[in-house]
Amino acid sequence: MMYVGWQPESGERHASLRFVVHNGLDVPVIYSAFMPTEALPEVRIDGKKYELWRCLNGIKEFQIAPGSSAEIVASRWDFPRRINDHAQATVGLYFDFSPRPNQDNPKHDILAISEPFTIPDDFRTAHRP
Numbered sequence: 001m002m003y004v005g006w007q008p009e010s011g012e013r014h015a016s017l018r019f020v021v022h023n024g025l026d027v028p029v030i031y032s033a034f035m036p037t038e039a040l041p042e043v044r045i046d047g048k049k050y051e052l053w054r055c056l057n058g059i060k061e062f063q064i065a066p067g068s069s070a071e072i073v074a075s076r077w078d079f080p081r082r083i084n085d086h087a088q089a090t091v092g093l094y095f096d097f098s099p100r101p102n103q104d105n106p107k108h109d110i111l112a113i114s115e116p117f118t119i120p121d122d123f124r125t126a127h128r129p
């Protein structure tokens with residue numbers, strides 16, 4: 001999972017950070033989200049996990065095919081209201097993958113985590129009611 005930038009608030013879209021996830025496995029990976037780009041990220045600020053309650057009504061499962069990539073966004077709503085200057089963040093996303101039918105373990109969970117990055121000032125100060 002690689003941080004690739006941020007997009008400012010526009011219309012009904014909240015400010016968000018953009019990530020690319022590449023599936024280097026030989027099986028599809030599955031993640032839960034409201035829309036293909038709006039997943040349920042695990043956010044850590046300066047190493048501390050940010051706990052966020054989420055309503056999961058309307059959650060669907062999406063796949064990333066072997067050898068393919070997908071863009072995922074983490075909205076300003078996925079982060080604490082106040083973020084310190086120069087805060088370091090990591091963003092992770094849980095994926096499930098089912099092994100080939102002849103394997104014993106039916107399902108695996110993996111957490112893909114970005115490298116630490118500095119949260120952009122414009123994103124950090126973006127409006128969050």
